Amino acid sequence: MSGTEGWGFTDDRGTELGAARVPLRVAAYVRAGAALLDLGVTPVAVYGSGHDGEELDPAKAGGLRAAGVPYLGPGRALGAEALGELRPDVIVDVTYDGKSPYALDEAVAERLGIPLVTLSVSGERALPAILDRFAALAASLAAAPGRSASGAGSAAGPVPAAESTAGPAPATPAAEPADPVGAASASAADLAAAEALLRSVAAKGGGAVLALSGAGAEQVHLARPQAWPELAHLAGLGVRLLDPGPGPGANWLTGDWAGVAELRPDLVLFDEREHATPPYALPSGVRLAAWNPETPPSPAAYARFFRDLAEALVA
Incomplete structure (x- = not known):
């Protein structure tokens, strides 16, 4: 057109x-x-x-x-x-x-x-x-x-x-870029490569992953994986995501930091947006990786996120 x-x-x-x-x-x-x-x-x-x-x-x-x-x-x-x-x-x-x-x-x-x-x-x-x-x-x-x-x-x-x-x-x-069609193809290829890398890393282990958003020293919001398209996609790639369990909230289960420890995650995906707070109290040895629940819906942005997560899983 x-x-x-x-x-x-x-x-x-x-x-x-x-x-x-x-x-x-x-x-x-x-x-x-x-x-x-x-x-x-x-x-x-x-x-x-x-x-x-x-x-x-x-x-x-x-x-x-x-x-x-x-x-x-x-x-x-x-x-x-x-x-x-x-x-x-x-x-x-x-x-x-x-x-x-x-x-x-x-x-x-x-x-x-x-x-x-x-x-x-x-x-x-x-x-x-x-x-x-x-x-x-x-x-x-x-x-x-x-x-x-x-x-x-x-x-x-x-x-x-x-x-x-x-x-x-x-x-x-x-x-x-002089060729927008070529650039789009390159971004799609980059995303596919990042997905393949993450699938390979997940297949070798990497532990259980919990996604959350900090809300202060006394409160934390735990993500329900199937409520978030990118988390559901990670599960489809083989990443072992922890579900916080029953309770109110369609996207999040709100609890305290002691509840995080009870879930025993190996890696915590923490909400890095400015209105969220950093993780307050995590068990010793738990690894951290940043997560933006509002990642731009583009292949380039998700390729970066998937590569960073793959790196965190093997750290």
């Missing part, structure tokens, strides 16, 4: 979205924006969730800071005027319930008359399907005229300095 033929996309709420031309200026929730950047589309700006503060969380940033993409603060605090000043052609968010955008008030996009694409990242969808949906959106946006092979340059356009808290763009941009 050329940029003059119009644009259409059906999001994961079943909403059919369209525009007279392929959107060039994309605003996005930080997780979605980092994924789109990996996939060749550079946002004009990103916003955070209710967990985020006024500064971009390094754990969630992906390549956004290095690319000079401005961060606008929490999405729920954004009004139509602030977002409208960016002149976005489309907004991209995620959904966990298949109905509502996670980080932005949908009424803001409605008042501006801007299409709001919402893609599911819930545990009801397998990780490969999530990656495919983001890849399909990126491919539809990459047809915009004036967008370079990686979406940089004119795609971002000027942004008033007062709106950016992500820091200045680097003085000399990194070289951009």
Whole structure:
């Protein structure tokens, strides 16, 4: 599709979205924006969730800071005027319930008359399907005229300095891939290689893995593996993930650090986002590896995560 033929996309709420031309200026929730950047589309700006503060969380940033993409603060605090000043052609968010955008008030996009694409990242969808949906959106946006092979340059356009808290763009941009199709194939191959490595390591042992999010000295949230697409995918690759057991909570079981010790993990995947706290009390000898529960849904991001986990399992 050329940029003059119009644009259409059906999001994961079943909403059919369209525009007279392929959107060039994309605003996005930080997780979605980092994924789109990996996939060749550079946002004009990103916003955070209710967990985020006024500064971009390094754990969630992906390549956004290095690319000079401005961060606008929490999405729920954004009004139509602030977002409208960016002149976005489309907004991209995620959904966990298949109905509502996670980080932005949908009424803001409605008042501006801007299409709001919402893609599911819930545990009801397998990780490969999530990656495919983001890849399909990126491919539809990459047809915009004036967008370079990686979406940089004119795609971002000027942004008033007062709106950016992500820091200045680097003085000399990194070289951009000349072949977006080749770059996408390379990312997919990299992910496949990382999966093969992790499968091989898991087959040789590596111990039991527990994923958690710290909530202070007295409380910790233990992840239910099948509720998280990437954790379920790890289990499919042979990683032995611990389930915290029965109790309230669809995604997490909230308990204390003594409960972590009772599960006897060999390796703890700890939530590295800024709003989470580091592990407080773990048995001697337990290994640690960082986990971002909002890893950008791109092959490149998950390849990095899988390689890091494979390294931690053999340490």
